[in-house]
Amino acid sequence: MQRSVSIKDVANLAEVAVGTVSNVLNNPDRVSNRTKEKVLRAIDELGFVRNDAARQLRAGHSRTIGVVVLDVGNPFFTAIARAAEDAAEAHGSAVLLGDSGQDSARESHYIDLFQEQAVQGLLISPVGNILDRIDNLRERGIPTVLVDRRADESRYSSVSVDDDAGGYLAARHLLDLGRRRLAFVGGPLHLAQVAERLAGARRAIDNTPGATLEVLDSGAQSVLAGRRIGDSLAARDKAGIPDGIFCANDLLALGVMQSITMMNGLAIPDDVALIGYDDIDFAASAVVPLSSIRQPTEAIGRSAIQLLMADLGNPGHKHQAITFTPELVIRRSTAGPAAPAEQHTEAPALSN
Template identity: 50%
Template sequence: MREVAAHAGVSVGTVSHVVNRSQKVSEDTIAKVSRSIDALGFVRNAAARQLRSGRSSSLGLVVLDTANPFFASVAHGAREACDEAGLSLLIGDSGTEEARESKYLDLFAEQRVNGLLVTPSGADLSKLEGIASRGTPVMLVDREAGGYSLSSVTVDNAAGGRMALDHLIAGGCAKPAFVGGPFTLPQVSDRARGARERAAESDLDMAVFETGELTILAGRSIGERIVSLPEEARPDAVFCANDLLAVGFMQAVIMFSALRIPEDLALIGYDDIDYAFSAIVPLTSIRQPADLLGRTAVESLLAENASGEQIHRDEKFTPELVVRQSTRAV
C-alpha cells in the first residue's frame, strides 16, 4: 500500500480508504489510486485483514450436488445476494457424503467466513450447532432444523407431495407410485410422506421404489424396471422425488416400452428445473423457488449476524404445481 501511495502521490490512509471503501474519497482520487493499483499489480492482503477483523468478507455454501440445476439455482440466488452485500461466496459440493461435508465445514472455518449456508447430507446436525454456538452464524438451506438450535430456509416438501398426488388423482390415476431416494434425505422422505398421506385419504395404495441417488441415470434404471412389470402390477402414474429422476424415468419409458406419457403413464417431478420444460414430453413439476431460497438464506443470515443475537429464524415457502403435458388433463 505504501508503494501504491507513493506511485499515486497520496497518503497510505487514502489508499486504504479507496481499497476498503471505509471513507468517502473523491472520484478523481479513486481513479488515480486505481490506476496505480493496476500499474503495480497490487492485491489486497485478505489474510492480514482477517487477522484484524476476526472475519473474512466471505460466506460459505455447502450443497448436496452442484451438478443438480436446483442447487445451481440456489447458489445463483445466494451469490447475487452476496454481491449486493459486498461479500464473496465460497461453494462446496458434499456429494451427499457427510465426510466431505465435514471437510468443507472445517475449510470454511479456517477461512473465518462470516457465516455458513448448508444443505446437510446427514441427520446429525450437532457439528453445525456447535459452529453456530461458537459465533459463526449457520443457516440451513432446503432443510428444517428438526429440534437443533439452527436457523433454516425451507420449502414445505410434505405439502409438495400432497400437491403432486392431488393432481395425479384428479387426472384419473388410480395406481400411483413414488420414486426417489435415499430416504435418509429428509427432503425425499417428506415428499413421500405427503404423497402417502394423500393416497391414503383417497383409499389408494401407493407403491414406493427407492433409488440410491437423485440422478437421471437412477431415474432411467428404475424406469426400466417399472415399465417391464406386468400391466396389473405397473403403476399408471409416477411421482418422482426430483426432476432429474423424472427425466431419466421418461427416457426409460420412451426407449424401452411402447407406453405413452401421459395416456398410459402420467409422470410428475419436483423442483421445476429447466430440464422439466425442455423434456421430450414437457414435464409437470412441483416448483421450488430455488433462486429465492438462496437469496433469502443469505439475507436472513446477514440479518442474524448484524443483530449479534442468536435468535433462530425458520422461513418456509410453499411450493407450486406447474402443469405440463406429462400428466393428464384435469
C-alpha cells in the same frame, strides 16, 4: 524477481497517506471522490493487488461464504448456489461451493475446510443431523443458515420449501386425473426432503378410497437411478405397472421417462402419468414436457444470504425460519395433448 507492489507504493504515487489508501479499499464512503479517483488511478497504474490474507488475519474472518449442497449436478442446487452467489456479491462477499454428494463424511470435510478458511458464514443443505456441528461453528463466530431444510428458529435460521405440501400437491394431481395405482420414486428415503415429499403423497392417498401408493427406493436422485426404476417397472406385466408416478425430483422423472417411453414402448401420459419435483429448466423441454412441483430457487438462495448477513456480528440476532409454498406446474406428462401446455397451482394451506 520483481517485488510486489505495496499499499505504501500506491500512497506515494497518489501523494496521499497510507491510511487514505486503506480507506479507499475498505471504507470508500470516508474519502472524497477526488481523492478516491487519485488512489484508484495509482492502483491501476501500479497493478496493485490487495493482500486479503493479511486483512483476514486482522479481521478474524475472510470475505467468503461457504455453501455446501447435496448434489451440485442437480440444477436445483446449482440455481440456489448461483442466486446465493449473486446476493453475496452485492454485500462484497464471494461464495465457496462444496458438494457433499449426500455423503455425511464428505459434508463434514467441507465444514472443517470452511472453518479453516475462516469463512464469514455457512449455508448448508445437510445430509443428516448436524446441529452439534452448527453449534460448534457459532461458538467460533461462524453463523450458519440451513437451506432446503427447516430449523427451529429459536436456535438457527433456515430457508426451506414445504415439501409435505409439495408431495400432497403432486399425488393429489395424479389422483384428480383418475389415477389410482400410484408409485413414489425417490431415495435415499432417510433424506429429509424425500421423506417429507413421501409423507405428503401418503396424506393424499389416505384421503382417496381405492388408491394405493407403492414406494420405490431409487437410492439416489439421478437420471440413471430413474432409468433403473423405469426398466424395473417396464419388465412387469402391464397390470402391475402403476398408472401414475410421482418422482422426488425431476432428474429421476426424466430417467423414468427415458426408460419407459424410449426403450420400453409405454406412452406418457396415456399409459402412465408422470410428475417430478423442482421444475428444473430441462423439465419443460423434455421429450414429453414434464409436469413438476416448482420451488423458488432464486428466492431460496437470496433469502439465505440475507439471513446470514443479518446474523453476522449481531449477537442479539433473532433467527427466522422462512418456508416457501411450492407450486404445481402442469404439462403434457400428466395433462395429455388436449390440456393447456402449462398451468400453475399453488399448494393448499395445511391444517394443524
